Amino acid sequence: MNRGLIVFILLAAAVPMLAGVAGLPRPGDPQAPVHAHVAAHYVKEGVRESGAANLVTGVLLNYRAFDTFGEVMVIFAALAAVTGVSSVPPGQRPGESGGRNDSPRPVSPPISPVVAFIIRCTAPFIALFAAFVIFKGHVHPGGGFQGGVILGALLMMLSVVFGRGTRDPLVPPPLAAWLQAAAPLTFAAVAVVGVLLTGYLLGFPGAALGPVRTLMMIALELGIAVGSAVIILGLFQHMRGD
Amino acid sequence: MVGLWLNIDYAAFVALFCIGLYVVLAKQNLIKKLLGLNIMETAVFAFIVTSGMVDFGAAPIISDDTTGPFASPLPHALILTGIVVALSITALALSLIVEIYRRCGTIEADELKGVE
Amino acid sequence: MELWLPLAAAVPLVAGALTPAIARRHPGLARPWALAVAAWVLAAAVQLTRRVVLEGPFSYPLGGWARPYGIELRFDEFSAVAVVIAMVAGLVLVYSGPYMRLALRATRLPWYYSLLLINLGGLVGFVTTGDLFNLFVFMEIVSVSSYALVAVAGGRIAPLAAFKYLMAGAVSSALILFCIGVLHALTGTLNMADIAARLATAEAPAPILLALAGLTAGLLVKSALFPMHAWLPDAHASAPSPVSAMLSALVVKVGVFGLLRVYPMFAAVDVVRLAPMYEILAWLGALSIVAGALLALFQQDIKLMLAYSTISNIGYIVLGIGLANELGMTGAGIHIANHAIIKATLFLAAGAIIHQTGRRTLHALRGVGHVMPWTCLALAVGVFSIVGLPPTVGFPGKWYLALGALEAGRPGFAVVLLAGAVLIFVYYIRILNAFYFRSPSEVGMLSVREAPVAMLLPVLVLAALCLAGGLLGRWPAMLIGPAIARLPGGG
Numbered sequence: 001m002n003r004g005l006i007v008f009i010l011l012a013a014a015v016p017m018l019a020g021v022a023g024l025p026r027p028g029d030p031q032a033p034v035h036a037h038v039a040a041h042y043v044k045e046g047v048r049e050s051g052a053a054n055l056v057t058g059v060l061l062n063y064r065a066f067d068t069f070g071e072v073m074v075i076f077a078a079l080a081a082v083t084g085v086s087s088v089p090p091g092q093r094p095g096e097s098g099g100r101n102d103s104p105r106p107v108s109p110p111i112s113p114v115v116a117f118i119i120r121c122t123a124p125f126i127a128l129f130a131a132f133v134i135f136k137g138h139v140h141p142g143g144g145f146q147g148g149v150i151l152g153a154l155l156m157m158l159s160v161v162f163g164r165g166t167r168d169p170l171v172p173p174p175l176a177a178w179l180q181a182a183a184p185l186t187f188a189a190v191a192v193v194g195v196l197l198t199g200y201l202l203g204f205p206g207a208a209l210g211p212v213r214t215l216m217m218i219a220l221e222l223g224i225a226v227g228s229a230v231i232i233l234g235l236f237q238h239m240r241g242d
Numbered sequence: 243m244v245g246l247w248l249n250i251d252y253a254a255f256v257a258l259f260c261i262g263l264y265v266v267l268a269k270q271n272l273i274k275k276l277l278g279l280n281i282m283e284t285a286v287f288a289f290i291v292t293s294g295m296v297d298f299g300a301a302p303i304i305s306d307d308t309t310g311p312f313a314s315p316l317p318h319a320l321i322l323t324g325i326v327v328a329l330s331i332t333a334l335a336l337s338l339i340v341e342i343y344r345r346c347g348t349i350e351a352d353e354l355k356g357v358e
Numbered sequence: 359m360e361l362w363l364p365l366a367a368a369v370p371l372v373a374g375a376l377t378p379a380i381a382r383r384h385p386g387l388a389r390p391w392a393l394a395v396a397a398w399v400l401a402a403a404v405q406l407t408r409r410v411v412l413e414g415p416f417s418y419p420l421g422g423w424a425r426p427y428g429i430e431l432r433f434d435e436f437s438a439v440a441v442v443i444a445m446v447a448g449l450v451l452v453y454s455g456p457y458m459r460l461a462l463r464a465t466r467l468p469w470y471y472s473l474l475l476i477n478l479g480g481l482v483g484f485v486t487t488g489d490l491f492n493l494f495v496f497m498e499i500v501s502v503s504s505y506a507l508v509a510v511a512g513g514r515i516a517p518l519a520a521f522k523y524l525m526a527g528a529v530s531s532a533l534i535l536f537c538i539g540v541l542h543a544l545t546g547t548l549n550m551a552d553i554a555a556r557l558a559t560a561e562a563p564a565p566i567l568l569a570l571a572g573l574t575a576g577l578l579v580k581s582a583l584f585p586m587h588a589w590l591p592d593a594h595a596s597a598p599s600p601v602s603a604m605l606s607a608l609v610v611k612v613g614v615f616g617l618l619r620v621y622p623m624f625a626a627v628d629v630v631r632l633a634p635m636y637e638i639l640a641w642l643g644a645l646s647i648v649a650g651a652l653l654a655l656f657q658q659d660i661k662l663m664l665a666y667s668t669i670s671n672i673g674y675i676v677l678g679i680g681l682a683n684e685l686g687m688t689g690a691g692i693h694i695a696n697h698a699i700i701k702a703t704l705f706l707a708a709g710a711i712i713h714q715t716g717r718r719t720l721h722a723l724r725g726v727g728h729v730m731p732w733t734c735l736a737l738a739v740g741v742f743s744i745v746g747l748p749p750t751v752g753f754p755g756k757w758y759l760a761l762g763a764l765e766a767g768r769p770g771f772a773v774v775l776l777a778g779a780v781l782i783f784v785y786y787i788r789i790l791n792a793f794y795f796r797s798p799s800e801v802g803m804l805s806v807r808e809a810p811v812a813m814l815l816p817v818l819v820l821a822a823l824c825l826a827g828g829l830l831g832r833w834p835a836m837l838i839g840p841a842i843a844r845l846p847g848g849g
Contacts, residue, residue, distance in 0.1 A: 006267045014260045017536075020568025021252040022245035024543050028297040030311055033556070035296060037546035038426050039314035046315070047304050055302035055315035056322070064319060066364075066420050066429045070483070070495035071323045073371045074502055077476050078330030080378070081506030082337040084469045085517065141303065145322060177379040184375040191368070200422035201364045235333050239340065259536065266529060275525060282532045289536060293543040317542070320491060324535060327498045331528050334505055338524065341509065341517040354518055 050204070051213045052138040060143065061217050065187075065202045072183035072224060079180060079231045082238045111161055119161045126154045134225045138217050144224030151225055152232030159233060169237065171230060179230040186223025190216050251292050258285035272342065272349045276335050283328045287321040294318065363418040363431050366402040366440065367483030367496070370395050374475030381468035388471040392451050395475055399482060400444035406486075407438040411837065417488055426547045432488030435841035436618055440482050442695045445823075446607050446702045447478040449816035453706055454600045456810045457713060461511040461598055470510055474604070477503040481608055485615065490538055491548045493619060497534075497612060501527045501580075504609045508597040519592035526589040530579035537572035540565050541623075550623055558626035566630045573620050574635060581613025583676055584646035587669045591653075594665040599709020602661060606668045606705055607698040614675045615694060618845065621679075625846035632846050633682070640680030644774045646673025651781035658719045660708050663785065664701070667744065670778060671697045677771060678759045682847035686762025691842060692834045693755030696743075699827060700752055703740035703820035707733050710809035710817060717800065720789065725798030727790075729806045732814055734793050736821035741786040743824040746779050751827030758835065 025032035042055055042063070050058035060068050134147030159170045171179065187202075193216060194203040204213050246253050262285060265278025294317035300308055302315040343349050373395040381388035409416065415434035419425065451474060458470055480499030487493050505527065509520035542548060544565055545556040560566060582590035590610070594602050624632060650670025657663040671693070678690025710733045711726055712718050727734040743750035746757075756775060763771035798804065808814065 006264065009267065010260050010264055013263060014256065016568050016571055017256045017259065018246060018253055020540060020565045020572075021249055021256055023562035023564035024249055024252060024293070024540065026248050027251050027292045028295050028299075030296050030299075032543070033546040034294055034314050034317075034543055035311075035546070037556075038548075039294070039316055039546060041427055042315055043302065043304070043312045053304050055304065055312070056318040059315050059319040060322060062421065063423055063428050064491075066431075067319070067323055067492055067495050069368070069371075070492070070499055071326045073375065073476060073479070073499055074327050074330045074495070076375050077473065077499060077502045077506065078333045080374075080469045080472045080476070081330075081334045081502060081509075083378075084466055084473060084506055084510035085334070085337050085341055085520075139303075139305070141301065143322075145326060174382065177382050181375040181379050184372045188368075188372045194421070195361070198422055200420070201361060201368075201418075202420050203422040235337075239333075239337055259532075263529070266525065272521065279525065279528050279532070282529065283535075286532050286536045286539065290539040290542070293539060316548070317539075320539075320542075323491075323495060327495075327502075327531075330502055331505075331524065334502065335521065335524055335528075338505075338509060338517045338521045342521060345514060345517065 051210060054138055057138045057143050061220050062204055069187045075228060075231050079234050082235050086238045116161045119157050123154060134221050135218060137221050144221035145228060148225035148228030151229035155229055155233040156236045176230060179226060180234060183224045183227030186220055190220055255285045255289040270351045272339050287324055290317045290321050362402050362405050363433055363486060364420060366399060367479050367486060370399055370475045370479035374472045374479060377472040378468040385464045385467040388468040389455055392471040392475050396444060396448040396451055400448060403440040403444045406433050407441055410435060426549045426552045429492050430488040430549055431486055433486050435838045437485045438837060439695050440485050442698050443481045443608055446698055449819060450600045450604050453813050453816045455812045457600055473503045473507050484612060488550055489548055490550050494535060494538055500609055500612055504605060507601040508593050511598050513596040516596045519596045523589045523593040526579055530576040533572050534576035537569045540569045554623045554626060563629040566627055570624055570635060577613040577616040581610055581672050582669055583642055583672055584649040584669060590669060591662055591665040595661040599705055603702045603705035607702040610668060611694050617679060621846055622844050636680045636682040639676050643673045643677030643680050644771055647774055647778040651778050655785045660718055664704050668701060674759060681762045681766045683762050683766050684842055685758050685765055687842045687845055688835050689755050689758030689762055691838045696751045696755050699820060699823050700740055700743040703736060703824055706817045707737040707740060710813045714809055715806050720792045722800055724792050724796040725803050727794035730808050733809050733817060736817045738790055739821040739824050741790060745783045745786060749828040751824050753828055
């Protein structure tokens with residue numbers, strides 16, 4: 001793309017965007033339409049209707065749960081994509097003799113014992129933090145995705161430290177396949193429970209069945225977290241060439 | 243212009259968006275293009291979150307002792323979804339770059355044009 | 359049952375997520391599982407269409423939340439295209455069996471079918487939602503699975519083509535998300551009907567114009583309108599043939615269908631005039647018709663030719679929207695569905711020919727009409743359909759478009775339509791000429807056999823639909839009439 005075309009495209013993008021953005025209400029204006037309508041309802045009634053003190057979790061899991069379902073499907077599609085796309089580098093296909101002369105496979109260096117020791121020591125604390133973020137997600141900043149990412153990072157570190165590769169992966173393949181589908185499955189289960197309790201798909205019972213509602217939300221958080229963590233581990237393993 | 247000065251935050255994010263767009267269009271290395279894409283997406287997320295802020299407002303977590311205006315929870319939910327989508331696209335793009343390197347031996351766009 | 363609407367999108371998605379787990383030990387289970395799900399989706403789509411024909415548009419409030427506070431799913435006359443989506447996806451699944459058994463390792467097969475199911479679920483969800491952000495989420499589901507499908511078992515340059523596709527798609531998605539943010543900042547809500555009501559009372563014209571222009575630009579890049587088409591030819595041509603069919607027939611329509619969904623939001627706005635935007639669309643559409651047809655003329659690879667033809671046909675649809683009258687928009691609307699059937703026929707038939715002969719260029723495929731008679735017959739039916747000859751299904755769309763151009767007082771556009779049809783005719787006649795009336799240039803051609811039944815059957819079914827669809831006459835136009843009337847300029 002030559003310089004002139006790039007400048008033209010950038011100007012064609014920047015000028016309308018700046019002009020349009022100048023006409024928006026000032027960010028932070030309490031009278032702006034953003035705070036007047038749907039958001040005002042969420043702030044006023046959100047805790048009572050959705051059962052989550054963290055309104056963002058209430059919006060994600062209760063009011064707009066279908067969007068969150070779409071989002072977990074995008075993560076799963078990413079895993080399916082990376083799995084489908086990555087081809088096995090030569091020298092790694094099962095059945096080939098261990099001819100390493102021509103394959104440019106990056107051999108991972110042995111992990112320093114200091115690093116391994118520190119990771120092993122801190123792993124339980126990281127896992128505890130992840131669990132805290134997941135289970136307190138509906139009353140405290142946090143939630144399923146955030147906890148899932150922390151858990152996923154922990155699993156990635158552990159897979160590096162234990163360094164077993166394809167022959168003995170961190171999560172055994174049959175279990176991994178089902179865990180990766182954990183998030184959509186949890187959504188399906190909670191949706192069915194919602195239909196039975198309220199007659200609407202992804203509906204949540206009202207304050208009368210408060211504990212059930214909280215349990216459903218925690219189940220969703222857990223499902224999202226475990227699913228995301230195992231998918232992130234799967235992405236990491238595929239990119240490493242396992 | 244007064245409007246633009248009042249909304250200087252928005253103008254900054256538009257500038258960031260255009261910087262990201264420049265990187266996507268002008269750089270030849272595929273990973274740099276991907277980074278430019280991430281910059282663009284970050285600019286959009288920042289824009290959306292800023293639009294939900296309130297002056298002297300608190301985070302939208304209601305407990306017994308929090309009062310006063312709360313920021314709108316809706317933009318936060320939107321960008322959470324957006325961030326996860328951006329994560330998925332980045333993961334897929336990186337694995338595609340690895341695959342391109344395996345097949346064609348280069349990840350510079352101008353060299354790849356000749357390979358096709 | 360009320361639940362048909364939300365389940366129509368949710369079931370294929372969950373089923374797609376389960377496919378790798380179910381088929382891990384027995385990869386051969388993946389295809390029957392996917393076929394069963396696709397059949398269910400088709401039944402659901404037919405059921406929903408029947409309901410919209412009898413009662414008119416209806417919605418489903420997810421979670422029981424009232425309209426702007428929760429996500430509202432909405433099935434209107436445009437959503438009836440879900441029937442075509444499910445049909446094409448099902449036939450592509452049947453076709454994929456023999457094709458993918460050769461192209462993919464057995465352990466990868468469940469992931470391919472998983473991606474196809476997720477793509478199907480995303481498309482159905484895209485056409486059945488009434489919430490702007492939900493629209494975006496489903497658009498991303500379709501996009502991510504499409505980027506992946508291009509690269510799975512594609513040709514040598516498939517990963518590069520997939521990467522270019524990903525870049526173009528992700529940049530346009532970022533722009534679309536930005537404009538959704540602008541609309542949210544203006545109105546405070548994400549429900550499309552609610553935004554329409556609130557924009558009518560908004561005062562500042564600049565942000566509304568930005569949202570309109572940005573959404574249009576982003577959606578047109580996703581539809582590969584000329585000159586933003588650069589990502590399409592390689593992506594559609596180097597993908598495996600069943601994937602090419604899905605992409606050219608369905609996924610590329612996400613952009614123009616998005617235009618049909620998004621424009622009613624701006625219908626009642628008085629501070630911004632839509633006429634200039636429609637003018638731009640009409641000119642870009644006309645440019646695309648001619649450019650796509652001309653570029654296709656110079657291709658030797660049959661799949662590249664079909665890919666450029668898709669760009670040309672998207673031009674027809676955008677021109678129809680840009681004419682801003684009822685006839686033009688009706689032509690655009692029915693061409694979205696009709697072109698899907700035609701392009702699927704063409705890509706699957708061409709794919710069968712490539713699969714059996716191992717050759718892709720016109721020169722090398724000379725004489726194939728004699729050794730693969732049924733496949734080439736279906737291809738010929740597809741050719742006549744895409745030229746727009748009556749009584750095939752390609753005729754009604756172009757007829758309405760031409761009438762719309764004349765009624766809008768723009769006979770020039772009608773001439774462009776005709777020119778496009780003539781150009782298409784020329785290059786497709788080249789194909790038929792090479793297949794039937796030239797002697798084979800390759801020795802191997804004489805020993806080529808007809809395609810296997812699992813690949814031949816979908817091709818023949820689609821060819822039959824090309825003929826039968828044309829016999830439906832005015833019914834599709836009457837079906838989407840009320841929805842067209844709701845578009846700005848369509849009533």
